[in-house]
Amino acid sequence: MTIRSLAAACGAALFCQLAVSSSVAAAGTDASAHWVTAWATALQPIPQRADLPPLYRAPEVAGRTVRQIVYPTLSGKSVRIHLSNEYGKTPLVMEDLRIARSAGGAAASAGGGARVTFGGKPSVSVAPGRELDSDPIAMDVAEGAPYAISAFMAPDQRVVAWHRVSSQLNYVSSPGNHAADATAEAFRGRFTQYLWVTGLSVDAAPGSTAIAAIGDSITDGMRSSLNLNRRWPDAFARRLAGSGNRSTAVINLGISGNRLLNDSPCYGDALVTRFGRDALERPGVKAVILLIGINDINFAAMPARSGLDCDFPHASVTAADLIAGYQRVIAAARRAGVKVFGGTLTPAALPASRENIRLAVNEWIRSSHAFDGVVDFDAALRDPAEPGRLQRKYDSGDHIHPSDAGYAAMAEAVSVDGAVNSARK
Structure with a gap:
């Protein structure tokens, strides 16, 4: 996966521009305007x-x-x-x-x-x-x-x-x-x-488009530096601009604690539920990078809490369950004419039973060819000596969330090597 291929995938097929079905059209909108989402965030209900x-x-x-x-x-x-x-x-x-x-x-x-x-x-x-x-x-x-x-x-x-x-x-x-x-x-x-x-959408130059990064806290930028825009989508946007591409926006739709398959009292609707509203219905979005699943794997093992239990339901999932969820997301993107790229799940120092699920999911993401492309975040962050763990320099300290340097390495995983753009084939 390259920046050029992903940006071009985002820019291809301009005929499939999406309408925000839940929005009320603004009065007096210029029909000739080319609206592209330049910044966005995703909401979650407060308990x-x-x-x-x-x-x-x-x-x-x-x-x-x-x-x-x-x-x-x-x-x-x-x-x-x-x-x-x-x-x-x-x-x-x-x-x-x-x-x-x-x-x-x-x-x-x-x-x-x-x-x-x-x-x-x-x-x-x-x-x-x-x-x-x-x-x-x-x-x-x-x-x-x-x-x-x-x-x-x-x-x-x-x-x-x-x-x-x-x-x-x-x-x-x-x-x-x-x-x-x-x-x-x-x-x-x-x-x-x-x-x-x-x-926030802008009337942008013709051909401009947006890439949506969607997922959980690792896309949201949990434990990155306050006020410094050090989340991995921020670093990716800077890399795009640095490569000379000033026509592709990168928007961040991660929600910390979010799961692929289950809603949460604190962490928002399941991604399979919110994907259309939060990503596909944004003006100008032509490609999505999906990174989610680690909370689905982990939350079954979280202790139930009296009062506010943010991890409820403590549902157990298998690799097959997650793969079926990914396939639902892929199908929705295809119906909307949007490319979707699968991010491998990053190391989280998991016990063996949960690590086996992560490894099985990553193998499917890499080898199934179900996605339009793969961004191997796992390979970018893992410790070569202990592949189930983050490299020390990329670890924010909790062994799950990357440091600022780790988020920068994730952005580097979307390389600029000029590989052939499969999305144009």
């Missing part, structure tokens, strides 16, 4: 319990302004913001929404940035279970630069879903509308999740 541990308590947002920092991976001449109330039971109401170039921390560029509208109106109400694109916003967006998206929330708004591991500091203000504030003064609250904003 609704009175006894939540601090790790699962959302920030207070009612009547306050939430400022979130995102890094698009593709440039464009205008932008749309995608909002999701997928797990809400009441309307999601924003009274003012703006986007501005970030000036570092919670500060934004002078002038308050651009006001975001919906059907020409500055406020928006997204019905429970629905998603919505904003009107196009005329502003130049630069690949790799940080942008601050600021939302003044309704007085009774609360957070019921989030992307829990953002590896990015975001901010909440003191009470009041501070969406247009350039200074960070009002934004004293900090949190490390993403809320409601699940996508």
Whole structure:
């Protein structure tokens, strides 16, 4: 698998551009625009319990302004913001929404940035279970630069879903509308999740496309450095840009704790369930890199907990179960005209019974030819002396999640050797 082949696979077959079926089309959208997702994240519901541990308590947002920092991976001449109330039971109401170039921390560029509208109106109400694109916003967006998206929330708004591991500091203000504030003064609250904003698409140059990385915490970038964009999809986006490809976005749809086959109280819908919504329905996505399965293998062995049991159900899986799940994902991608590339499961210092499942799954990923291509993350990270373990320099310390160097090595596994592009054959 090469960067050139994967990017070209993403760019091929432009006739199969996808529509976001759950979105309401923005009023006044230019039919000639070429919308491509430049940044995205995937939501997961927050357990609704009175006894939540601090790790699962959302920030207070009612009547306050939430400022979130995102890094698009593709440039464009205008932008749309995608909002999701997928797990809400009441309307999601924003009274003012703006986007501005970030000036570092919670500060934004002078002038308050651009006001975001919906059907020409500055406020928006997204019905429970629905998603919505904003009107196009005329502003130049630069690949790799940080942008601050600021939302003044309704007085009774609360957070019921989030992307829990953002590896990015975001901010909440003191009470009041501070969406247009350039200074960070009002934004004293900090949190490390993403809320409601699940996508940023740009009107990009013709032929531009997106690659979606989807999976669990290893795609999500768990234990990577805060605020430094050291997840493996970040490093992959930088490699694409460094190779001269400025027409392919890389979006990260990993969810820490996510499983292929089972939903979780804390870790989101099973990937076989969320794959269409989170990956295939994103504007401009033409290829997907899939890396998931280690939590399916591990969670059966996790002890049941009283109160909040994030690992429920503690379902046992076989290699055949996981392979059947992969085949469902592959079939969905094929129906959508999207290429899907299988990532081998990385070493996790597993006991023999679980390690045998991992090895069997990886053998199938490498040899079955079921995927459009393979990215051998396992080979990139494993210790040659102990193949069931991460190399020490790639281990963040928990023997499961890579370090920043490990995530960089994963990006290197998608090589630039100029191999033939099988996707064009």
